Amino acid sequence: MKARDTRYVCLRIAGEGGEGVISAGELLTRVAARRGNHVQTFKTFPSEVRGGMAVFQIRTGPEQVISQGDYLDVLVAFNREGYDRNIADLETDGVLVFDFEPTEEAPVRRRRGVDYHVPMGELAKEAGARFGKNMVALGAVARLFGFPLEGLREGIRRKFGKKSEAVVTANLRALDLGARYVEEHLEIRHEVRFPEGDGNPRIVLSGNEAIAFGAVTAGCRFYAGYPITPATGVMEWLARVLPLLDGDMVQAEDEIAAICMCLGASFAGKKVMTATSGPGLALMSEALGLAAMAEVGVVVVDVQRAGPSTGMPTKAEQGDLNLAIFGAHSTAPRVVLAPIDIEDAFRQTVNAFNIATKYQIPVILLSEQSLGYCQASMPRPDFGKIDVFEEEYATVPEDGGDWPRVDEITVGEGYPMTPIFPRYIRYDSGVSPRSLPGMPGLEYRATGLEHDEYARPRYDPENRRAMTAKRKAKYESIRREYGGAVEVIGYPDAEVAVSAWGTTASVMRHAVLRKLNEGARIKAIFPKILSPMPDAAMERHLSGVRKVVVCEMNDTGQYAKIVRHRYHKEVQAVLKDRGLPFKPSEIVPQIDAALEEVVRI
Amino acid sequence: MSTETTAPARAGRSAKSLRSDLKPVWCPGCGDYGVIAGLDKALQELGYARHEIVFVSGIGCSSRLPYFFDTYGFHTIHGRAPAVALGVKLANPKLHVIVVGGDGDFFSIGTNHMVHAARRNLDLTAICMDNHVYGLTKGQVSPTSERDFLTGSTPYGSVEEPVNPLVLMIASGATFVAQSYAANVKHLRETIVAAEGHPGFSFINVISPCHTFNREKDFAYYKGRVSVTEEEAKHDRAEAIRVILTHGEGELLGTFYETRRPTYDGSLADLRRRARERHGVPTLEEILESFA
Known part of the structure; x- marks a missing residue:
């Protein structure tokens, strides 16, 4: 059996952090999607701003790319270390493009496959592009594997146009020098070709972007967060977009503040979200209990990374499932979702908002480093077909009538019955219509204390049993709605x-x-x-x-x-x-x- | 601000009072009763409608206060009230948001949030009921307790210097900083009215004695030791801090510092307007195209 599907091509670029590995890869990805390729990427880089190994990988093919596959068809190594640390992942008959001098002690020795030496650094210097090694590489890759240069030129103009004409020119020159080097000095000896696009330009989103975009699609208009790798992308995207939609993005003083700000805004009527990673989710645990008790909806995204503690912040792990599901003090219902891929990240985020809004409950969306940083093409969503749940608020009974009652809890001593709004009235669904601050006649005090249906602190056993059951009933309602999911x-x-x-x-x-x-x-x-x-x-x-x-x-x-x-x-x-x-x-x-x-x- | 409300009339209360039917759970003689009285009077004077008011509190004896007003309220978790309040205020800037809490809530577990709320100049009023002790947990040293203070957690005396809430808040960037006293309801009412009239982060430290767990500083102790400053509020931080720190024996009441600078909510509204003027208001389809 041959597991490899040759309609798909997987290419990896490896180099020193700061050499433009990631930006070259992202440019290639974007241009591939524009010509109608399906793409999915994977990247990893050191935590440090510069230095260490950076890796970008793109897999592209004629249909939806569902994984990175097993082996590379092409490895582009910017230096010796890039070769040493990645060569084992290259197919035995794969293509190697490299820029370093093999020595007798450390030769480039492969039994099969094709190797091309391209002096990327030198050509970049020649082009006058100090950081242009990556563009030389792209030019060479384009020529070697049948990728149209014009698309990349357009991409470079878009990417660097804002900087200066000189930067654009230097990068274009670097691209062309890379391509010309292949034409003039190399004899093509391999078969790997980039697949033809189908001409339908595709959109490309990272997991972090898909979540942020899903949030605004669902109506999120308030976000508070604290910078943490690998979740920060969600915050930065929303910082640009939310103000345009009349929403706010607040960079909080810490993760506890971030979720608390969200709870305040949610209590006052906004759809809210915060995004963090494992350590941040740990800090948010107490406030998640408050959200469950006070019945305030919130979406918390955890872009998981390798832990515990600071662990390996730029590396992938699925280590926070227990924390997400079980990390509560006492009985504090919360919902946990975990997107599978980029499109799912978009859809599950909308879903998370719908559940948080409908059931007034915290929803944890477990993303991952490898999803947050991964980019993939996805079909354009049809916004008309996306269900966005909008809440119906409580209203004051007409004609001075009484509040709707269901199975009233016996009122104990010191708890005078006055016609006040039963914020936490017990319906079978576990959900009680709420009011927002500013709505007259529906005043109440949201609270983290155990309380009765009127939001008044109560510690007696009957009330406790009834109210815990009420909150837990939401779980059954959600199970009914999503039992077939x-x-x-x-x-x-x-x-x-x-x-x-x-x-x-x-x-x-x-x-x-x-x-x-x-x-x-x-x-x-x-x-x-x-x-x-x-x-x-x-x-x-x-x-x-x-x-x-x-x-x-x-x-x-x-x-x-x-x-x-x-x-x-x-x-x-x-x-x-x-x-x-x-x-x-x-x-x-x-x-x-x-x-x-x-x-x- | 509106004075109208369509809320059903509540029996057994003065028509104007904003109090709820719930009786405070505080010990008889607690200073916080004075704070409630001052607040109720101030809110009546301000003419706020009950549905426009949101009390946000953390944890502690004083943080129970939201239940005793028939307004909107959010009794949250220990120390985090300023962060929750930020969300409430940004979600609906028309609301009158008042953060209430104690010295432990504001200046131990919640110091971080107080400093940043002050720095941002969020337009709300924070009222600290300062009794220099942890009361709800039955008597432990607090961040404003004096050195050598004997409590359950400091049986041999506290070895820590107290924080000065007024100085900390001025240094952090609060734009209205005052001190009042639970036994001087008139002064408290006036101070709250002034703080509410101030656009920006207003902080009032209210000396609110706990005679159950802080017998050293009960009302009797403060008798004759509290005076109202005759100085005008300073507009310079260093001058205001000097007034506070150079005051000798006893406690000084008054507004020490007041200045104007853009509020957080106002600045964000401005930022949204500028961003939209420059980039327009995108539809979801248009946002989608940014991924093409």
């Missing part, structure tokens, strides 16, 4: 299932499709909501399954434990905790092993 691929009667969450689900899709093509009787089950779990659908799809292969990027199998304990299934947990996402080729053998074992039983 599971994506299933493959054979319904398969005895081996695979499951994952977040971006690992996307990579797993790739592996599963490959196995299904080979005729393997398996199925993949991806829940679209992680808390409350869509139990009904999960149980239905897991019935008859004898083994579940769960892959996730952490060291303890946080999701694997949920599947094992919640659905009593035998789980084969495949854990990767190296700061890097899974590859399909790491998943396929696990599926094979599970299949073999089940057959043996």
